[in-house]
Amino acid sequence: MVVAGTATAAAARPTGTARYDFDGPAPLADVTGHGHDLSPVSRNGGTFRTVPHNGGTALAFPPPCQKEPCPRIALRAPATSQLNPGRRPIRFGAAVRLAADQTTKGENVLQKGYSIRGSQYKLQIDGLAGRPSCVLVDDRRPDIHAAISSVGVADDNWHTLECRRRGPRLTILVDDVPRGRATLPADLSVSNRIPFSLGGKGSFADNDQFQGMLDDVWVEIS
Template structure:
C-alpha cells in the first residue's frame, strides 16, 4: 500500500494490509466461560462472550464446583467419583436463549478438559457440555468410554429423533489438559481433540438442531439421580456460530 508523505495509516487499513479482507461469515461467539473470577466454591460464572449467559452452579448431596489451576489461568473441578445413592452432584447451568439454538447454522462448541482413568465410571456416562436431552433436540459433548476416556459429539433434531453420534478415535483421560470440540460444517459433524479431527459423520444441511426451552448444562445434565456426573476438571467452555 503506497502512502504519501504525512499520510497516517488507519488501524483498519493496517489490518487489511496484514490480514487481507475480512471474510464473510466470521465466527460469532455466543457463550464462553473462562472461570477467571469465580468464588470458592463456585456459585456463578460470568459469560466472557458478553452475551449475558451467566452460569449458575446447582448442587445436591454436598456436591460443589471448586476453582483449580486451569489450562490457562483458572479452571473448575467437579465432584470426585462416587457410586451408590447419595453421591455428591453438581453442574453449571445457563438458561435457554435463542442464540444458543443453532438450527441449521454452522457451529463449533467445546471445552478444555483434564481427567484420569480413575475419574471415569462404568455405571454412567460423563457429560461435559450440552443443551437439550435425549428426548429433545440436542447438542452435546460427552465421555462415555470408561476404558479409554474417548469423547463423543452428539446432535439430535426435533423430538430427539435421528441422533448423529461421532466418537473420537483417541482418549483424553491421561491427566493432562486437552481441547475437545464438536464442529458442524455444511456436510459433516466432526470431533476434534487438540485441534486434530478424530472422527466425523455426514450431516444434511437441513438438519435442524433447536433445543428450545432447554438450559445449557456443564459437568452434568442436572443434580438429580442418573445425572451423568463428570468427575474431572474443565476450563474454557465455548459455543460459537460459524
C-alpha cells in the same frame, strides 16, 4: 497444535456466542458479554472447586462416587434462543482433564437439550477409555448422530476438545486434530427451550456427572 498437558490454544478461541474461562472474581460469567452467565444446580452436597490452570483457574467437579446418595452438580445458563443453532454451522468445545479412575459410562461436558426430546447438541466423554464424542439430535427426528473420537483423553493431562457442525458433517477434534466424523441430514435443526448446561444434565439421579477438571468452554454459532 495443542499438546497433552497444555491448553494454550484456548486464548485463540473465537469470542463467539458464549465463553467461560472461569477466571476472575466472577468465574461463572459469560466473558463474551452476551449474558449467558452460569448458575449451579446441586444435590447431596455437590459443588465445584477452582484449581490453578494456565495462569488462571479451572473448575474441578465432584470425584467418582460409588454409593448413593452421590453429590451432583451442573452449571446452567438460562434457556435462550441465542444458543440455538437451528440449521446453522456451530462449533463448541472445552479443555478437559480426566484421570483413568474418573471415567464412567457417560459424562457430559456441555449440552443444550436432551436426546429424547427437544433436540440437542452435546460434548461428552464415555466409557473406561474416556473417548470424547460430539452429539447432535434433530428437533423433529429422534435419531442420535455422534462423531466419536478414535482416541481417549483419560490420561490425567489437559486436552482441548472441539465439535464442528457444517452442513451434513459433524467432526470431533482432540488437541486440534480431527479424530472422528459423522454424516448428518443436511436439514438437521437444533432448537429447544432447555437451559445450556456444563458438567451434567442437572442435579438429579443419572445426570451423567462430569468428574474431572474443566476450563475454557465456548460456543460459536455462525
